[in-house]
Amino acid sequence: MPYIDEALLDDLDELQRKDSQDTLRALASAGAQVREGLTLAHEAGIDRLATMDRPRSVLVAAIGGSAIVAEVLELLAEPGSPVPVQARRNLPLPGWVGPLDLVVAVSLSGRAPGPLAVAAEAARRGAMLLTVGADDSPLAEVCRRARGVHVGVGRGRTSSRTALWTMLTPVLLGADGLGLLDAPVQMLEAVADRLDRKAEEMRPSSESFVNPAKLLAVQLAETVPVVLGDGPLGGVAAARASSMLARTARIPATFGELPDAASGIVACFDGPYTSLGGRRQGTYDDSRIRLGDIDTSSWEPHHFAEPDGELMERATGPDQGGGRDGGRDIFADPYLDGPSPPPLGLLLLRDAPLEPPTRESVEAEALTDAVLATAREAGVRVLEVQAEAGAPIVRLADHVATLDFTATYLAIGLGLDPSVSPHVADLRDRTR
Structure with a gap:
């Protein structure tokens, strides 16, 4: 049976030593990620989506630690979305995807092969594009050439497992603008507040018995x-x-x-x-x-x-x-x-x-x-x-x-x- 050292969980020096890339600190920044995501999305022109015709369908490409972005969009859109929302990890892009459809591609580095290939093929077919990833990445370049909307992820985001809200926030905001789901800015700010509260409850200095x-x-x-x-x-x-x-x-x-x-x-x-x-x-x-x-x-x-x-x-x-x-x-x-x-x-x-x-x-x-x-x-x-x-x-x-x-x-x-x-x-x- 695995042995867990409970005393280690209350030793702040040991927690910091074992956590070489500050995973706990990155998780604690989730609320800040939401607020930063809102700012970056607006600066990138996410409001353009609301002025476009509603797409015939939405396809979301994400893999690994980013895959939950597609799952959340499917979950929230299913009850009331007027158009189908579907997840896709890699090629082939379904044959029905074309100029009337929106493809969302998410990759923190902007270099994940699956989302990058899906975005490139969608751009070739003339589909609308919304991408989220590093600004200086192949994914960003594909989106800009297709005249889509690309939202950057800011600085210091090194792992998709700890940067979920950086990637998810712009996608939710864009989907709200298209009328696919209900996620206005006020609701996303409530998400940020809840994440801040959870980070406070589960901070490293909080002892293991509470x-x-x-x-x-x-x-x-x-x-x-x-x-x-x-x-x-x-x-x-x-x-x-x-x-x-x-x-x-x-x-x-x-x-x-x-x-x-x-x-x-x-x-x-x-x-x-x-x-x-x-x-x-x-x-x-x-x-x-x-x-x-x-x-x-x-x-x-x-x-x-x-x-x-x-x-x-x-x-x-x-x-x-x-x-x-x-x-x-x-x-x-x-x-x-x-x-x-x-x-x-x-x-x-x-x-x-x-x-x-x-x-x-x-x-x-x-x-x-x-x-x-x-x-x-x-x-x-x-x-x-x-x-x-x-x-x-x-x-x-x-x-x-x-x-x-x-x-x-x-x-x-x-x-x-x-x-x-x-x-x-x-x-x-x-x-x-």
């Missing part, structure tokens, strides 16, 4: 993590969490979104990482899995509304089946029986209940509660992060801030540099 991100990092270190979102917004946050845990903390974590992922996640509760260990009596009919008294076979994703809520971290106590022993046999002898595997840890990202509740939101809440009850009975360690009230993008910012800080503290607590991976460097050398 710092939500440090607490969550310590709890996740002792588990095989599974991240589950209770709806579309939580699903995007879960994907981000999985990416950050893998790339920053070097912890592989599967992820899913309710209701679709219910059966796949619950099936893991019978596996080797829970107290059941695959020895539970009886069988399941996979075509009709029942969680308590709730039949999920006929439920569809669009049945579930996105509630507003408040983001607070809490973990179940030992008496709730999610305690520190994870439901394992406390009498097991590690010398005779071999070391016990780490327990499964279910990290649930949930919104607060919708007010007033609807039939769909009640059903969604019931499914979430049923999954948690099943997890606790199986000895899974359950951790919950609940979103604070606000617009969808504000709530998403809440989730993302907590999870980004958590992954970074987890890396440092395990003795790793959150920004430097020798194996990633080796891979780059071998593929040049």
Whole structure:
């Protein structure tokens, strides 16, 4: 089982020494990134988009740490956008893309092969372009030749994992101007305020027994993590969490979104990482899995509304089946029986209940509660992060801030540099 040094998380000198590229400082600048992004977008002429004819469709090209930009745009545009919004990581550019369409390409360096190739092909076909990346980059040059709108990323942005809001803010502002989603300047300023507050709560000088991100990092270190979102917004946050845990903390974590992922996640509760260990009596009919008294076979994703809520971290106590022993046999002898595997840890990202509740939101809440009850009975360690009230993008910012800080503290607590991976460097050398 990985060992995390809790004392290290409260040692400011050690935190700074392990964090060679100031990842924590970069994450704390998220609110400032939003405000800078607004300024850079206006200086670049983002308002031009509002004067153009509404595009027939929007295609967003982003990869790696920038991929969440496309996922967020899809998430926020889906409920009310009058035109389809689609993500694309690389060529081929769909054959239907032409002069009536808008292509958004995002790359912090402006040199990522996928977005750059998509932007170049879109420009060749005469499509409208909005690009975000370094000013002195091939991506910026492609956009300017096509007479599109290019927004720079300012100075000191070295990693797409820590510069999310620098890249996302101009895209949201442009989409708002086109009427694809609701993200006016006032709402983005509210995002910046929320990110500032989260940075204050999770600052390095905040001790581990009160710092939500440090607490969550310590709890996740002792588990095989599974991240589950209770709806579309939580699903995007879960994907981000999985990416950050893998790339920053070097912890592989599967992820899913309710209701679709219910059966796949619950099936893991019978596996080797829970107290059941695959020895539970009886069988399941996979075509009709029942969680308590709730039949999920006929439920569809669009049945579930996105509630507003408040983001607070809490973990179940030992008496709730999610305690520190994870439901394992406390009498097991590690010398005779071999070391016990780490327990499964279910990290649930949930919104607060919708007010007033609807039939769909009640059903969604019931499914979430049923999954948690099943997890606790199986000895899974359950951790919950609940979103604070606000617009969808504000709530998403809440989730993302907590999870980004958590992954970074987890890396440092395990003795790793959150920004430097020798194996990633080796891979780059071998593929040049």
